[in-house]
Amino acid sequence: MQSLNIIGAGRLGKTLGRLWQENGVLRVQSIYNRSLESGRAASRFIGAGNAAESLAAMPAADLWLISCIDSEIGAFAQQLAASDLIDHSTLVFHCSGALSSEVLKALKPALTASAHPVHSFAKPETSLETFAGTSVAIEGDPRAGQILSAAFAAIGGEILNIDPSNKSLYHAGSVIASNYLTTLMDLSLQSFAAAGIERDRALRLLAPIVSQTLQNNMTLGPEKSLTGPIARGDIATVSAQVESLAAVDSQLALCYRHLGLACVELARRGPLSDESAAKLIELLSEPTR
Structure with missing residues (x-):
């Protein structure tokens, strides 16, 4: 040996x-x-x-x-x-x-x-x-x-x-899927805390939907797994969420908007109309007040 x-x-x-x-x-x-x-x-x-x-x-x-x-x-x-x-x-x-x-x-x-x-x-x-x-x-x-x-x-x-020349890109993909997922969980818990929901209860609430979302992505791929207000072009809901987060924490709202823009691009690969996508991009691109 x-x-x-x-x-x-x-x-x-x-x-x-x-x-x-x-x-x-x-x-x-x-x-x-x-x-x-x-x-x-x-x-x-x-x-x-x-x-x-x-x-x-x-x-x-x-x-x-x-x-x-x-x-x-x-x-x-x-x-x-x-x-x-x-x-x-x-x-x-x-x-x-x-x-x-x-x-x-x-x-x-x-x-x-x-x-x-x-x-x-x-x-x-x-x-x-x-x-x-x-x-x-x-x-x-x-x-x-x-x-x-x-x-x-x-x-x-x-x-x-x-290929060694692709190590940085390869590693970035790993970081986004692993480290950023953990950060997303923390951002989610911050939002629940602002709503008055204590951490342990929020974690129990999140466990089933996070587990199911992960399974959907592994089996269906991101395009077919995306749900929620951006996927269905619900501009009023997205607007209300941006305003609510901005009133609590501008950094939290900023993260929501930046991730939302990426979400719009993913949703455009599905049924989201160009008109709804344009309105969402305009909304999410506005500076948080």
Whole structure:
């Protein structure tokens, strides 16, 4: 079994490390985190690996995962390149969705790649149970891609090969569907709160319709899933909602109007008439008073 060192074993690094360790895919050998205690906690979660006080204190390994924040990946690549810990057969990869393997170019002639799991690692304990079926976008050196494809497939990943020049667009799609969905939920809860409906009750209210909407989108696609006042051209209702939100929070109203404009464009692919669309665009484009 090949050895794996992890630089920055946070929620993603801990989850992947444990999945690979428990499934006999890769042997987690050494972990370097911001603090020694954090590294030890990651080691306990993974069930393997020794926490290192510094990068220099880590032993050589077959594979290295740099899973720190995006802005630090290049710097760690430079440090690793300046060490005697890698050679041409070493594979170094990161899991950033926004960056390509180009950020690891200082490590050449080592094998380099990026592998981004389209998964929310908010709670590692949950991710251990739900990771199977996750798509993993991989690009980089062909041999590195083969090795990582096999490693991720062994823990249930579905491999997606991607052009590195499209990483930013690809990642933006993931962000909109995941991070922005979470933000939309918060905006919805703010609106309910302004209406005097407490948070737990609002969440219970939203659960069925949000779940059904998600299912509709996955099976029917957005065009056939859109309902509500914009989809049916109900200008009076949209106008009343804009005014109500503006009276409570101008930022909330601004979000409603901007999302509404995108909603109009989606509705135009359905039965919404050009006349209704034009009126809605005019209404939603007006500055919030």
